[in-house]
Amino acid sequence: MRVFKFGGASVKNADAVKNVAKVLKQSNTNELLIVVSAMGKTTNALETLAKAYFNKDKQKNKIYKEIKSFHDEVISGLLKNKTSHAYDDIENLFIELECMLETKPESSFDCVYDQIVSYGEIFSSRIVSTYLNEADIKNRWMDAQNFIVTDNNFREGKVDWQLTTDMISKKLKPIVKKQMVVTQGFVARSQDMKTTTLGREGSDYSAAIFAYGLGAKDVTIWKDVDGVMNADPKKFKDAIKLDALTYSHAIELAYYGATVIHPKTIQPLQSKNIPLYVKSFINPKGAGTVVGKNPKEKNIPTFISKSDEVLISISSKDFSFIVEDNLSKIFQAFATHKVKMNLMQNSAISFSVCVDNSGENLNQLRSELSVYFDVRTNTNVELLTITHYTDKSIAELTKGKDILLEQRTRATAQFVLKHI
Numbered sequence: 001m002r003v004f005k006f007g008g009a010s011v012k013n014a015d016a017v018k019n020v021a022k023v024l025k026q027s028n029t030n031e032l033l034i035v036v037s038a039m040g041k042t043t044n045a046l047e048t049l050a051k052a053y054f055n056k057d058k059q060k061n062k063i064y065k066e067i068k069s070f071h072d073e074v075i076s077g078l079l080k081n082k083t084s085h086a087y088d089d090i091e092n093l094f095i096e097l098e099c100m101l102e103t104k105p106e107s108s109f110d111c112v113y114d115q116i117v118s119y120g121e122i123f124s125s126r127i128v129s130t131y132l133n134e135a136d137i138k139n140r141w142m143d144a145q146n147f148i149v150t151d152n153n154f155r156e157g158k159v160d161w162q163l164t165t166d167m168i169s170k171k172l173k174p175i176v177k178k179q180m181v182v183t184q185g186f187v188a189r190s191q192d193m194k195t196t197t198l199g200r201e202g203s204d205y206s207a208a209i210f211a212y213g214l215g216a217k218d219v220t221i222w223k224d225v226d227g228v229m230n231a232d233p234k235k236f237k238d239a240i241k242l243d244a245l246t247y248s249h250a251i252e253l254a255y256y257g258a259t260v261i262h263p264k265t266i267q268p269l270q271s272k273n274i275p276l277y278v279k280s281f282i283n284p285k286g287a288g289t290v291v292g293k294n295p296k297e298k299n300i301p302t303f304i305s306k307s308d309e310v311l312i313s314i315s316s317k318d319f320s321f322i323v324e325d326n327l328s329k330i331f332q333a334f335a336t337h338k339v340k341m342n343l344m345q346n347s348a349i350s351f352s353v354c355v356d357n358s359g360e361n362l363n364q365l366r367s368e369l370s371v372y373f374d375v376r377t378n379t380n381v382e383l384l385t386i387t388h389y390t391d392k393s394i395a396e397l398t399k400g401k402d403i404l405l406e407q408r409t410r411a412t413a414q415f416v417l418k419h420i
Protein backbone atom coordinates (compact mmCIF):
# COMPACT_ATOMS: atom_id res chain seq x y z
CA MET A 1 0.00 0.00 0.00
CA ARG A 2 1.35 3.40 -0.97
CA VAL A 3 0.43 7.04 -0.43
CA PHE A 4 0.92 9.76 -3.07
CA LYS A 5 0.47 13.43 -2.26
CA PHE A 6 -0.16 15.97 -5.00
CA GLY A 7 0.23 19.59 -3.86
CA GLY A 8 -1.41 22.77 -5.14
CA ALA A 9 1.11 23.31 -7.96
CA SER A 10 0.55 19.80 -9.33
CA VAL A 11 -3.19 20.47 -9.78
CA LYS A 12 -3.09 24.17 -10.59
CA ASN A 13 -4.92 23.90 -13.95
CA ALA A 14 -6.41 21.37 -16.36
CA ASP A 15 -3.05 20.44 -17.91
CA ALA A 16 -1.54 19.87 -14.48
CA VAL A 17 -4.38 17.50 -13.55
CA LYS A 18 -3.90 15.64 -16.84
CA ASN A 19 -0.26 15.27 -15.87
CA VAL A 20 -1.33 13.67 -12.56
CA ALA A 21 -3.02 10.96 -14.63
CA LYS A 22 0.24 10.46 -16.54
CA VAL A 23 2.25 10.15 -13.34
CA LEU A 24 -0.23 7.58 -12.01
CA LYS A 25 -0.21 5.53 -15.21
CA GLN A 26 3.56 5.50 -15.21
CA SER A 27 3.87 4.45 -11.57
CA ASN A 28 1.39 1.62 -12.13
CA THR A 29 0.72 1.16 -8.43
CA ASN A 30 -2.04 -0.93 -6.89
CA GLU A 31 -3.35 -0.25 -3.41
CA LEU A 32 -2.85 3.47 -3.61
CA LEU A 33 -4.22 6.38 -1.59
CA ILE A 34 -3.97 9.78 -3.26
CA VAL A 35 -3.99 12.93 -1.12
CA VAL A 36 -4.58 16.21 -2.97
CA SER A 37 -4.29 19.85 -1.97
CA ALA A 38 -6.41 22.76 -3.14
CA MET A 39 -5.74 23.86 -6.72
CA GLY A 40 -3.00 26.47 -7.20
CA LYS A 41 -3.54 29.45 -4.92
CA THR A 42 -7.13 28.57 -3.97
CA THR A 43 -6.41 28.41 -0.23
CA ASN A 44 -5.22 32.02 -0.24
CA ALA A 45 -8.37 33.07 -2.09
CA LEU A 46 -10.57 31.16 0.35
CA GLU A 47 -8.78 32.83 3.27
CA THR A 48 -9.79 36.20 1.84
CA LEU A 49 -13.31 34.91 1.38
CA ALA A 50 -13.48 33.68 5.00
CA LYS A 51 -12.40 37.13 6.22
CA ALA A 52 -14.93 38.93 4.01
CA TYR A 53 -17.74 36.63 5.14
CA PHE A 54 -16.83 37.00 8.80
CA ASN A 55 -16.65 40.80 8.50
CA LYS A 56 -19.89 40.92 6.50
CA ASP A 57 -17.97 42.59 3.72
CA LYS A 58 -19.86 42.97 0.42
CA GLN A 59 -16.75 41.85 -1.46
CA LYS A 60 -17.52 38.27 -0.48
CA ASN A 61 -19.71 37.61 -3.52
CA LYS A 62 -17.06 38.87 -5.89
CA ILE A 63 -14.36 36.74 -4.23
CA TYR A 64 -16.63 33.69 -4.32
CA LYS A 65 -17.32 34.22 -8.04
CA GLU A 66 -13.60 34.40 -8.80
CA ILE A 67 -13.00 31.11 -6.99
CA LYS A 68 -15.93 29.52 -8.79
CA SER A 69 -14.86 30.69 -12.23
CA PHE A 70 -11.28 29.54 -11.66
CA HIS A 71 -12.57 26.03 -10.92
CA ASP A 72 -15.07 26.21 -13.80
CA GLU A 73 -12.21 26.82 -16.17
CA VAL A 74 -10.28 23.82 -14.84
CA ILE A 75 -13.42 21.69 -15.06
CA SER A 76 -14.16 22.68 -18.64
CA GLY A 77 -10.59 21.78 -19.61
CA LEU A 78 -11.02 18.34 -18.04
CA LEU A 79 -14.51 16.94 -17.88
CA LYS A 80 -16.35 15.98 -21.02
CA ASN A 81 -19.60 14.65 -19.68
CA LYS A 82 -21.36 17.60 -18.06
CA THR A 83 -24.59 15.66 -17.63
CA SER A 84 -23.05 13.02 -15.35
CA HIS A 85 -23.86 12.70 -11.64
CA ALA A 86 -20.24 13.34 -10.78
CA TYR A 87 -20.45 16.71 -12.45
CA ASP A 88 -23.65 17.54 -10.53
CA ASP A 89 -21.93 16.56 -7.29
CA ILE A 90 -19.20 19.12 -7.93
CA GLU A 91 -21.74 21.81 -8.79
CA ASN A 92 -23.64 21.00 -5.61
CA LEU A 93 -20.53 21.59 -3.50
CA PHE A 94 -20.27 25.10 -4.88
CA ILE A 95 -23.94 25.72 -4.14
CA GLU A 96 -23.34 24.46 -0.60
CA LEU A 97 -20.56 27.01 -0.08
CA GLU A 98 -22.54 29.79 -1.75
CA CYS A 99 -25.51 29.13 0.55
CA MET A 100 -23.28 29.08 3.61
CA LEU A 101 -22.09 32.56 2.66
CA GLU A 102 -25.68 33.81 2.85
CA THR A 103 -26.02 32.79 6.51
CA LYS A 104 -24.81 34.80 9.49
CA PRO A 105 -21.38 33.81 10.85
CA GLU A 106 -22.15 32.36 14.25
CA SER A 107 -18.88 30.99 15.56
CA SER A 108 -15.35 32.24 16.15
CA PHE A 109 -13.31 33.41 13.18
CA ASP A 110 -11.00 30.40 13.38
CA CYS A 111 -13.97 28.02 13.21
CA VAL A 112 -15.52 29.95 10.30
CA TYR A 113 -12.12 29.89 8.57
CA ASP A 114 -11.93 26.09 8.68
CA GLN A 115 -15.52 25.62 7.47
CA ILE A 116 -14.77 27.77 4.41
CA VAL A 117 -11.11 27.19 3.60
CA SER A 118 -11.51 23.39 3.62
CA TYR A 119 -13.63 23.66 0.45
CA GLY A 120 -10.42 24.14 -1.56
CA GLU A 121 -9.39 20.53 -0.95
CA ILE A 122 -12.95 19.24 -1.31
CA PHE A 123 -13.32 20.86 -4.76
CA SER A 124 -9.94 19.76 -6.01
CA SER A 125 -10.23 16.17 -4.79
CA ARG A 126 -13.69 15.85 -6.40
CA ILE A 127 -12.49 17.25 -9.69
CA VAL A 128 -9.34 15.10 -9.74
CA SER A 129 -11.24 11.96 -8.79
CA THR A 130 -13.89 12.54 -11.45
CA TYR A 131 -11.32 13.28 -14.13
CA LEU A 132 -9.27 10.18 -13.28
CA ASN A 133 -12.36 8.01 -13.52
CA GLU A 134 -13.13 9.51 -16.93
CA ALA A 135 -9.52 8.83 -17.91
CA ASP A 136 -10.01 5.20 -16.90
CA ILE A 137 -8.02 5.37 -13.71
CA LYS A 138 -10.75 3.93 -11.55
CA ASN A 139 -10.85 5.35 -8.07
CA ARG A 140 -13.17 6.18 -5.25
CA TRP A 141 -13.47 9.63 -3.66
CA MET A 142 -13.45 9.62 0.12
CA ASP A 143 -13.86 12.38 2.67
CA ALA A 144 -10.73 12.74 4.82
CA GLN A 145 -12.94 14.16 7.57
CA ASN A 146 -14.24 10.67 8.24
CA PHE A 147 -10.80 9.46 9.19
CA ILE A 148 -8.63 12.25 10.61
CA VAL A 149 -9.96 13.34 13.98
CA THR A 150 -8.59 16.37 15.82
CA ASP A 151 -9.38 18.47 18.86
CA ASN A 152 -11.27 21.75 18.56
CA ASN A 153 -8.21 23.85 17.93
CA PHE A 154 -9.39 25.36 14.66
CA ARG A 155 -6.77 26.22 12.02
CA GLU A 156 -4.18 24.00 13.76
CA GLY A 157 -6.09 20.88 14.80
CA LYS A 158 -4.20 18.51 17.06
CA VAL A 159 -4.60 14.93 15.86
CA ASP A 160 -6.24 12.35 18.11
CA TRP A 161 -3.87 9.55 17.13
CA GLN A 162 -5.76 6.71 18.75
CA LEU A 163 -9.07 7.46 17.07
CA THR A 164 -7.49 8.47 13.78
CA THR A 165 -5.33 5.36 13.51
CA ASP A 166 -8.32 3.18 14.37
CA MET A 167 -10.52 4.82 11.74
CA ILE A 168 -7.88 4.62 9.04
CA SER A 169 -6.82 1.05 9.72
CA LYS A 170 -10.32 -0.34 10.28
CA LYS A 171 -12.43 1.66 7.85
CA LEU A 172 -10.17 3.03 5.15
CA LYS A 173 -7.59 0.29 4.70
CA PRO A 174 -10.06 -2.37 3.48
CA ILE A 175 -11.31 0.10 0.85
CA VAL A 176 -7.83 1.03 -0.38
CA LYS A 177 -7.07 -2.70 -0.68
CA LYS A 178 -9.87 -3.02 -3.20
CA GLN A 179 -9.68 0.27 -5.05
CA MET A 180 -7.57 3.37 -5.51
CA VAL A 181 -8.83 6.14 -3.22
CA VAL A 182 -8.63 9.91 -3.75
CA THR A 183 -8.94 12.06 -0.64
CA GLN A 184 -7.98 15.51 0.68
CA GLY A 185 -4.99 16.82 2.51
CA PHE A 186 -5.20 19.55 5.17
CA VAL A 187 -8.76 18.87 6.34
CA ALA A 188 -9.95 16.93 9.36
CA ARG A 189 -12.86 16.86 11.76
CA SER A 190 -13.27 17.44 15.47
CA GLN A 191 -15.05 14.95 17.70
CA ASP A 192 -18.12 17.17 17.67
CA MET A 193 -18.21 16.89 13.87
CA LYS A 194 -16.94 20.34 12.94
CA THR A 195 -14.49 20.67 10.08
CA THR A 196 -10.96 21.51 11.24
CA THR A 197 -7.70 22.04 9.37
CA LEU A 198 -4.16 21.02 10.18
CA GLY A 199 -2.36 24.33 9.57
CA ARG A 200 -1.25 25.94 6.31
CA GLU A 201 0.61 23.63 3.96
CA GLY A 202 -0.61 20.73 6.07
CA SER A 203 -1.35 18.30 3.23
CA ASP A 204 2.06 16.64 3.54
CA TYR A 205 1.20 16.01 7.16
CA SER A 206 -2.15 14.45 6.12
CA ALA A 207 -0.27 12.10 3.77
CA ALA A 208 1.97 11.05 6.67
CA ILE A 209 -1.02 10.51 8.98
CA PHE A 210 -2.73 8.30 6.39
CA ALA A 211 0.50 6.38 5.75
CA TYR A 212 0.90 5.79 9.47
CA GLY A 213 -2.66 4.49 9.86
CA LEU A 214 -2.48 2.33 6.74
CA GLY A 215 0.99 1.00 7.60
CA ALA A 216 1.96 2.09 4.07
CA LYS A 217 5.10 0.88 2.33
CA ASP A 218 6.10 4.44 1.45
CA VAL A 219 4.88 8.00 0.82
CA THR A 220 5.67 10.08 -2.26
CA ILE A 221 5.26 13.84 -2.34
CA TRP A 222 5.09 14.99 -5.97
CA LYS A 223 6.59 18.48 -6.41
CA ASP A 224 7.68 20.91 -9.10
CA VAL A 225 11.34 20.41 -8.10
CA ASP A 226 13.53 17.34 -8.59
CA GLY A 227 13.64 16.54 -4.90
CA VAL A 228 14.94 18.18 -1.73
CA MET A 229 17.64 20.62 -2.77
CA ASN A 230 20.61 21.77 -0.69
CA ALA A 231 19.30 25.35 -0.95
CA ASP A 232 16.19 27.11 -2.15
CA PRO A 233 16.60 27.04 -5.94
CA LYS A 234 14.73 30.36 -6.16
CA LYS A 235 17.40 32.04 -4.03
CA PHE A 236 20.57 30.06 -4.88
CA LYS A 237 21.11 29.33 -8.53
CA ASP A 238 23.70 26.59 -7.84
CA ALA A 239 21.34 24.53 -5.71
CA ILE A 240 21.81 20.79 -6.10
CA LYS A 241 19.53 17.87 -5.30
CA LEU A 242 20.16 15.75 -2.24
CA ASP A 243 19.69 12.07 -3.11
CA ALA A 244 19.10 10.94 0.44
CA LEU A 245 18.37 12.44 3.84
CA THR A 246 17.96 10.97 7.29
CA TYR A 247 14.69 11.63 9.10
CA SER A 248 16.48 13.81 11.62
CA HIS A 249 18.17 15.93 8.97
CA ALA A 250 14.85 16.35 7.14
CA ILE A 251 13.09 17.39 10.35
CA GLU A 252 15.78 19.93 11.02
CA LEU A 253 15.60 21.40 7.51
CA ALA A 254 11.80 21.62 7.63
CA TYR A 255 11.82 23.10 11.12
CA TYR A 256 14.26 25.85 10.18
CA GLY A 257 12.22 26.90 7.18
CA ALA A 258 12.84 24.64 4.17
CA THR A 259 9.40 24.75 2.61
CA VAL A 260 9.77 21.56 0.62
CA ILE A 261 8.35 19.33 3.40
CA HIS A 262 5.91 20.39 6.12
CA PRO A 263 7.74 20.06 9.49
CA LYS A 264 5.14 17.77 11.07
CA THR A 265 5.36 15.22 8.25
CA ILE A 266 8.45 13.33 9.35
CA GLN A 267 7.54 12.29 12.89
CA PRO A 268 4.71 9.82 12.06
CA LEU A 269 6.75 8.32 9.21
CA GLN A 270 9.85 7.98 11.31
CA SER A 271 7.99 6.19 14.08
CA LYS A 272 6.94 3.43 11.65
CA ASN A 273 10.07 3.61 9.54
CA ILE A 274 8.09 4.50 6.40
CA PRO A 275 10.34 6.02 3.72
CA LEU A 276 9.36 9.34 2.17
CA TYR A 277 10.14 10.13 -1.45
CA VAL A 278 10.14 13.68 -2.78
CA LYS A 279 9.87 13.52 -6.55
CA SER A 280 9.18 15.73 -9.53
CA PHE A 281 5.82 15.48 -11.24
CA ILE A 282 7.49 17.01 -14.32
CA ASN A 283 10.15 14.30 -14.41
CA PRO A 284 8.48 11.37 -12.60
CA LYS A 285 11.11 8.85 -13.68
CA GLY A 286 13.80 10.79 -11.80
CA ALA A 287 15.00 9.23 -8.54
CA GLY A 288 14.06 12.25 -6.39
CA THR A 289 15.13 12.33 -2.76
CA VAL A 290 14.55 9.57 -0.27
CA VAL A 291 14.12 10.38 3.41
CA GLY A 292 14.59 7.43 5.71
CA LYS A 293 16.32 5.95 8.71
CA ASN A 294 19.74 5.18 7.35
CA PRO A 295 20.03 6.32 3.78
CA LYS A 296 23.53 7.08 2.52
CA GLU A 297 23.61 10.81 3.06
CA LYS A 298 26.47 12.75 1.52
CA ASN A 299 27.95 15.56 3.58
CA ILE A 300 26.85 18.39 1.34
CA PRO A 301 26.46 21.80 3.02
CA THR A 302 22.76 22.60 2.99
CA PHE A 303 21.36 26.07 3.65
CA ILE A 304 18.07 27.49 4.67
CA SER A 305 17.62 31.20 4.83
CA LYS A 306 14.60 32.75 6.52
CA SER A 307 14.08 36.44 5.99
CA ASP A 308 11.88 38.93 7.85
CA GLU A 309 12.90 37.44 11.19
CA VAL A 310 13.04 39.41 14.43
CA LEU A 311 15.84 39.22 16.98
CA ILE A 312 14.60 39.97 20.49
CA SER A 313 17.11 40.72 23.25
CA ILE A 314 15.73 40.52 26.75
CA SER A 315 17.77 41.73 29.70
CA SER A 316 17.07 42.30 33.35
CA LYS A 317 16.24 45.87 34.40
CA ASP A 318 18.27 45.68 37.60
CA PHE A 319 21.31 43.76 36.39
CA SER A 320 20.07 40.57 38.04
CA PHE A 321 21.03 37.34 36.30
CA ILE A 322 18.84 35.79 33.68
CA VAL A 323 18.64 32.38 35.31
CA GLU A 324 15.99 29.76 35.97
CA ASP A 325 13.19 31.86 37.46
CA ASN A 326 13.54 34.67 34.92
CA LEU A 327 13.85 32.16 32.09
CA SER A 328 10.69 30.37 33.09
CA LYS A 329 8.83 33.70 33.09
CA ILE A 330 10.17 34.38 29.61
CA PHE A 331 9.28 30.91 28.25
CA GLN A 332 5.80 31.19 29.72
CA ALA A 333 5.22 34.49 27.93
CA PHE A 334 6.34 32.98 24.61
CA ALA A 335 4.00 30.02 25.09
CA THR A 336 1.06 32.25 26.05
CA HIS A 337 1.44 34.38 22.92
CA LYS A 338 2.22 31.39 20.69
CA VAL A 339 5.50 32.84 19.47
CA LYS A 340 7.83 30.08 18.31
CA MET A 341 11.53 30.38 19.14
CA ASN A 342 13.71 29.62 16.15
CA LEU A 343 17.00 30.20 17.91
CA MET A 344 17.94 31.20 21.44
CA GLN A 345 21.05 32.10 23.34
CA ASN A 346 21.65 33.33 26.85
CA SER A 347 24.37 35.12 28.78
CA ALA A 348 24.52 36.26 32.39
CA ILE A 349 22.16 39.19 32.11
CA SER A 350 20.52 38.77 28.75
CA PHE A 351 18.59 36.33 26.64
CA SER A 352 18.30 36.57 22.85
CA VAL A 353 15.71 34.88 20.67
CA CYS A 354 15.14 34.86 16.94
CA VAL A 355 11.48 34.52 15.94
CA ASP A 356 9.20 34.83 12.91
CA ASN A 357 7.57 38.21 12.50
CA SER A 358 4.10 37.23 13.66
CA GLY A 359 2.72 40.78 13.93
CA GLU A 360 0.12 41.22 16.64
CA ASN A 361 1.20 38.22 18.77
CA LEU A 362 4.72 39.58 18.83
CA ASN A 363 3.54 43.03 19.94
CA GLN A 364 1.58 41.52 22.80
CA LEU A 365 4.56 39.40 23.83
CA ARG A 366 6.80 42.46 23.81
CA SER A 367 4.51 44.49 25.99
CA GLU A 368 4.15 41.65 28.49
CA LEU A 369 7.91 41.12 28.71
CA SER A 370 8.56 44.87 29.03
CA VAL A 371 6.86 44.85 32.42
CA TYR A 372 9.77 42.87 33.88
CA PHE A 373 12.64 43.27 31.44
CA ASP A 374 14.39 45.61 29.05
CA VAL A 375 13.37 44.42 25.62
CA ARG A 376 15.15 45.40 22.43
CA THR A 377 14.19 44.21 18.98
CA ASN A 378 16.04 44.09 15.73
CA THR A 379 13.63 43.63 12.86
CA ASN A 380 14.15 42.48 9.30
CA VAL A 381 17.03 40.15 10.10
CA GLU A 382 17.84 36.86 8.36
CA LEU A 383 18.14 33.49 10.07
CA LEU A 384 20.62 31.34 8.19
CA THR A 385 20.94 27.65 9.03
CA ILE A 386 23.72 25.57 7.45
CA THR A 387 23.82 21.84 8.02
CA HIS A 388 27.04 19.94 7.20
CA TYR A 389 28.71 23.35 7.21
CA THR A 390 32.25 24.07 6.04
CA ASP A 391 34.36 27.18 6.58
CA LYS A 392 33.96 27.96 2.89
CA SER A 393 30.16 27.73 2.96
CA ILE A 394 29.99 29.96 6.03
CA ALA A 395 32.31 32.56 4.49
CA GLU A 396 30.30 32.66 1.25
CA LEU A 397 26.90 32.87 2.87
CA THR A 398 27.67 35.48 5.49
CA LYS A 399 29.69 37.73 3.17
CA GLY A 400 28.67 41.38 3.29
CA LYS A 401 26.37 40.85 6.27
CA ASP A 402 26.65 41.70 9.95
CA ILE A 403 26.59 38.63 12.19
CA LEU A 404 24.39 39.56 15.16
CA LEU A 405 24.37 36.12 16.70
CA GLU A 406 26.01 32.81 15.96
CA GLN A 407 25.62 29.26 17.23
CA ARG A 408 27.29 26.01 16.16
CA THR A 409 26.95 22.35 16.93
CA ARG A 410 29.05 19.68 15.24
CA ALA A 411 26.60 19.34 12.36
CA THR A 412 24.75 22.66 12.21
CA ALA A 413 25.73 26.33 12.23
CA GLN A 414 23.17 29.10 12.61
CA PHE A 415 23.51 32.82 12.15
CA VAL A 416 21.30 35.81 12.68
CA LEU A 417 22.35 38.27 9.99
CA LYS A 418 21.67 41.87 9.16
CA HIS A 419 22.28 43.15 5.65
CA ILE A 420 24.77 46.01 5.79
Ligand code: ASP
Residues within 6 Å of the ligand: 007, 008, 037, 038, 043, 044, 120, 185, 186, 199, 200, 201, 202, 203, 204
Ligand atom coordinates in the same frame (compact mmCIF):
# COMPACT_ATOMS: atom_id res chain seq x y z
N1 ASP B 1 -4.13 23.98 0.67
C1 ASP B 1 -3.49 24.12 1.96
C2 ASP B 1 -2.57 25.33 1.92
O1 ASP B 1 -2.34 25.90 0.88
C3 ASP B 1 -2.78 22.89 2.39
C4 ASP B 1 -1.61 22.48 1.52
O2 ASP B 1 -1.48 22.93 0.40
O3 ASP B 1 -0.77 21.69 1.98
O4 ASP B 1 -2.09 25.70 2.95
Ligand code: MG
Residues within 6 Å of the ligand: 007, 008, 009, 037, 201
Ligand atom coordinates in the same frame (compact mmCIF):
# COMPACT_ATOMS: atom_id res chain seq x y z
MG1 MG C 1 0.28 23.87 -0.89
